[in-house]
Amino acid sequence: MSALDVLVQTIVTSREYEGQVAHTRYLPAREPRFRSLSRPIKRPVAQALRALGVRRLYTHQAHAIDAAREGRHVVVATGTASGKTLCYNVPVLDTWLRDTNSRALYLFPTKALAQDQLRTLETLCATEGLESVRFATYDGDTPKADRGRIRRRAHIILTNPDMLHVGILPNHAAWAHFLANLRYVVIDEAHYYRGVLGSHVANILRRLWRLCDFYGSRPVVIAASATIANPGEHVERLIGMPVEVVNEDGGPRGQRIFLLWNPPCLDRACLSRRSANTEAANLLAMLMQNDLRTIVFTRSRRAAELILRYARDRLEAHAPELSDRVAAYRAGYLAEQRRQIEKALFDEELLGVTATNALELGIDIGGLDAVLTVGFPGTIASLWQQVGRAGRGARESLAVLIAQDNPLDQYLMHHPEAIFERPVEQALIDPENEHILRDHLLCAAYERPLDESDRERFGGDAFDEMARLLEGVGLLQERHGRLFYTGRDEYPAQHVNIRSLGGDPYLLLLRTRRGETITLETLEPALVFERAHPGAVYLHQGESYLVEEVDMARRRIWLRDDDVDYYTRPRLETDFRLERVWEQKQLGAVTVFLGELTVVQQVVGYRRHRLFTEEVLSEHDLTLPPTEFRTVGVWWTVPLAWAPEMARLGLDFAGGLHAAEHTAIGLLPLFAMCDRWDIGGVSTPMHPDTGTPLICIYDGHPGGVGIAERGYEQLETLWHATLDHLETCPCQDGCPACIQSPKCGNNNLTLDKHAARWLLRRLLASL
Numbered sequence: 017m018s019a020l021d022v023l024v025q026t027i028v029t030s031r032e033y034e035g036q037v038a039h040t041r042y043l044p045a046r047e048p049r050f051r052s053l054s055r056p057i058k059r060p061v062a063q064a065l066r067a068l069g070v071r072r073l074y075t076h077q078a079h080a081i082d083a084a085r086e087g088r089h090v091v092v093a094t095g096t097a098s099g100k101t102l103c104y105n106v107p108v109l110d111t112w113l114r115d116t117n118s119r120a121l122y123l124f125p126t127k128a129l130a131q132d133q134l135r136t137l138e139t140l141c142a143t144e145g146l147e148s149v150r151f152a153t154y155d156g157d158t159p160k161a162d163r164g165r166i167r168r169r170a171h172i173i174l175t176n177p178d179m180l181h182v183g184i185l186p187n188h189a190a191w192a193h194f195l196a197n198l199r200y201v202v203i204d205e206a207h208y209y210r211g212v213l214g215s216h217v218a219n220i221l222r223r224l225w226r227l228c229d230f231y232g233s234r235p236v237v238i239a240a241s242a243t244i245a246n247p248g249e250h251v252e253r254l255i256g257m258p259v260e261v262v263n264e265d266g267g268p269r270g271q272r273i274f275l276l277w278n279p280p281c282l283d284r285a286c287l288s289r290r291s292a293n294t295e296a297a298n299l300l301a302m303l304m305q306n307d308l309r310t311i312v313f314t315r316s317r318r319a320a321e322l323i324l325r326y327a328r329d330r331l332e333a334h335a336p337e338l339s340d341r342v343a344a345y346r347a348g349y350l351a352e353q354r355r356q357i358e359k360a361l362f363d364e365e366l367l368g369v370t371a372t373n374a375l376e377l378g379i380d381i382g383g384l385d386a387v388l389t390v391g392f393p394g395t396i397a398s399l400w401q402q403v404g405r406a407g408r409g410a411r412e413s414l415a416v417l418i419a420q421d422n423p424l425d426q427y428l429m430h431h432p433e434a435i436f437e438r439p440v441e442q443a444l445i446d447p448e449n450e451h452i453l454r455d456h457l458l459c460a461a462y463e464r465p466l467d468e469s470d471r472e473r474f475g476g477d478a479f480d481e482m483a484r485l486l487e488g489v490g491l492l493q494e495r496h497g498r499l500f501y502t503g504r505d506e507y508p509a510q511h512v513n514i515r516s517l518g519g520d521p522y523l524l525l526l527r528t529r530r531g532e533t534i535t536l537e538t539l540e541p542a543l544v545f546e547r548a549h550p551g552a553v554y555l556h557q558g559e560s561y562l563v564e565e566v567d568m569a570r571r572r573i574w575l576r577d578d579d580v581d582y583y584t585r586p587r588l589e590t591d592f593r594l595e596r597v598w599e600q601k602q603l604g605a606v607t608v609f610l611g612e613l614t615v616v617q618q619v620v621g622y623r624r625h626r627l628f629t630e631e632v633l634s635e636h637d638l639t640l641p642p643t644e645f646r647t648v649g650v651w652w653t654v655p656l657a658w659a660p661e662m663a664r665l666g667l668d669f670a671g672g673l674h675a676a677e678h679t680a681i682g683l684l685p686l687f688a689m690c691d692r693w694d695i696g697g698v699s700t701p702m703h704p705d706t707g708t709p710l711i712c713i714y715d716g717h718p719g720g721v722g723i724a725e726r727g728y729e730q731l732e733t734l735w736h737a738t739l740d741h742l743e744t745c746p747c748q749d750g751c752p753a754c755i756q757s758p759k760c761g762n763n764n765l766t767l768d769k770h771a772a773r774w775l776l777r778r779l780l781a782s783l
């Protein structure tokens with residue numbers, strides 16, 4: 017029995033253990049597999065590898081390096097810490113040794129990751145023969161004074177899509193030499209570019225390719241991705257060109273014990289469960305006391321801070337010497353604070369850390385022993401990415417997924433196969449989303465007039481339609497068969513925010529007691545009413561602030577410093593108008609549609625919950641203006657004739673629709689790589705547009721990014737999963753784990769679990 021096995025036994029026999037482990041899975045250790053390159057690499061690169069401790073290349077590394085050196089675009093989709101960075105660093109450095117004019121562009125989703133890879137390059141290039149490789153980061157933090165030099169002299173530039181979009185492409189003349197000699201474009205963490213961001217990045221890359229064409233280069237793309245179900249399809253859509261997929265992982269792995277942990281029910285009817293945060297804090301303290309370096313991943317900043325507080329309290333009581341060896345880490349922290357925490361983790365000064373998924377990406381924090389994931393992180397791919405933080409190399413490790421009280425988490429507790437046996441989700445993007453395409457066609461035309469070759473590049477018919485529209489409003493003008501930018505905006509890229517679809521962000525401002533004003537951070541407009549409505553508690557760097565005023569005209573949110581002992585949750589009311597049907601199909605007794613709709617949303621109130629216990633302290637109504645956006649949805653009608661049948665059985669028809677809708681949206685993220693908060697749903701016993709009862713699930717991003725399409729394709733599977741979950745949830749009449757939704761504007765009233773079950777059974781029987 018291994019040391020970890022013994023520890024797991026200790027946990028399950030401890031006094032506090034109440035049958036929480038819903039499933040235990042042993043993932044066996046795996047021996048590494050090696051392969052040689054088809055052509056040898058230059059000696060300095062081979063030496064640099066040896067200095068890193070790399071004697072032989074894993075199979076996937078050799079495959080990827082061979083493909084890239086032979087000029088084929090490639091995506092490497094292998095496990096965490098399988099040595100993906102070498103798959104691009106080796107061909108780039110080897111090519112440089114053969115032609116010192118060659119250039120490479122590395123794209124990372126965050127500045128922190130670029131910094132991390134800068135350090136890797138420093139190590140590699142410390143070897144004799146590689147000392148004169150010049151590399152540098154080029155992003156928002158690069159001093160203006162250094163930029164010209166980096167542009168002219170660096171062989172490898174590490175940046176992010178944001179900088180490529182606003183800083184590099186619009187100023188391409190200054191980059192002419194770099195672009196003309198560009199041999200490789202590296203896209204690390206390619207799975208990260210999904211949804212809205214991914215659709216933007218796809219367009220930015222197309223803008224890059226057309227400029228490369230203009231300057232006469234044809235760079236090879238090397239993409240690295242976490243394991244997703246469709247790495248090839250995803251990267252092809254992202255870069256708009258065919259790629260070779262390398263996904264046979266030759267790296268070694270230590271044994272991993274994976275526990276699915278379900279907090280115990282608090283009452284007999286199982287209406288609620290013990291808080292996942294409390295469970296996580298207890299486990300964290302316990303693992304630290306056993307000298308295991310542990311990271312806790314949470315879905316929100318609030319949870320990361322809460323767990324830290326609970327764990328510290330617990331350690332104070334049981335092992336006070338450890339209470340300052342645990343810290344929080346999250347995206348809001350300054351780069352410097354983050355570096356300190358990473359270093360302390362690496363140096364083992366810290367034994368525990370609580371983090372939001374800011375740390376999920378590939379930052380090297382050394383080998384950890386255990387990972388606790390509090391609440392399903394939204395996608396299976398993301399879960400594996402977090403789990404992979406522990407047990408790098410052949411080290412043994414522990415992973416625990418602690419379930420929250422919502423349909424998806426609870427479904428997974430009963431269906432471990434959805435984690436361990438199903439292929440992970442698909443990454444979805446839609447480069448032709450009309451809002452996104454519009455923005456980038458203008459940016460592209462500003463960079464160089466659009467011509468026939470751009471038509472294919474930017475989606476063919478979608479290009480034609482959008483180009484006509486832009487010509488119509490005077491933003492593009494045709495001259496000699498080419499489309500010129502004629503907008504008045506000096507510089508269109510600066511107004512295109514690629515991280516969201518909603519216009520300029522709001523500023524969060526703090527009025528201090530001394531009368532000073534401090535800017536804390538910015539917030540996307542789409543999230544303002546949900547997260548920062550008047551009366552909301554807003555958490556920033558672990559401090560809670562009370563929202564005093566939302567100034568919509570000036571896009572400012574005023575906060576007051578207040579250490580309250582509660583948090584707030586908004587209530588949303590949603591209405592929708594059906595606009596246009598794209599496709600429809602008959603599934604048994606119902607007709608299913610895919611099409612466009614306008615969603616009208618209003619934050620109608622909020623609830624205050626006590627910290628720790630989650631008890632509801634008070635309810636408040638709000639009068640805020642509704643927001644409207646157009647998106648893509650999937651909806652289906654339900655036969656009206658079922659209503660009287662249900663009434664005879666004492667079932668509530670409207671309550672059944674409502675409950676089935678909640679459960680179905682709760683589970684949809686399992687089938688499309690999206691987050692619960694990326695989708696919305698509505699149901700109504702009579703919709704004025706169709707005159708029938710309807711259930712609708714829509715993409716929460718204006719314009720849609722492909723989630724509804726996936727829902728349309730997989731609706732039958734989704735119905736099966738929904739019914740299955742309603743049947744296995746142990747509660748009697750519905751609970752947060754099955755039919756309730758945290759966002760529900762109707763306060764989860766008029767929900768009928770039994771009616772939902774009846775509806776789904778009936779629906780599936782009709783297929």
Ligand SMILES: Nc1ncnc2c1ncn2[C@@H]1O[C@H](COP(=O)(O)OP(=O)(O)OP(=O)(O)O)[C@@H](O)[C@H]1O
Pocket residue numbers: 068069070071072073074077095096097098099100101102377378379380
């Ligand atoms: N063939 C090899 N033999 C031995 N060690 C290797 C080999 N390839 C990579 N490594 C080591 O494995 C570690 C992880 O490599 P790397 O950071 O490239 O992984 P990754 O797949 O990019 O990780 P992530 O999934 O976190 O992005 C590094 O310390 C690296 O030096």
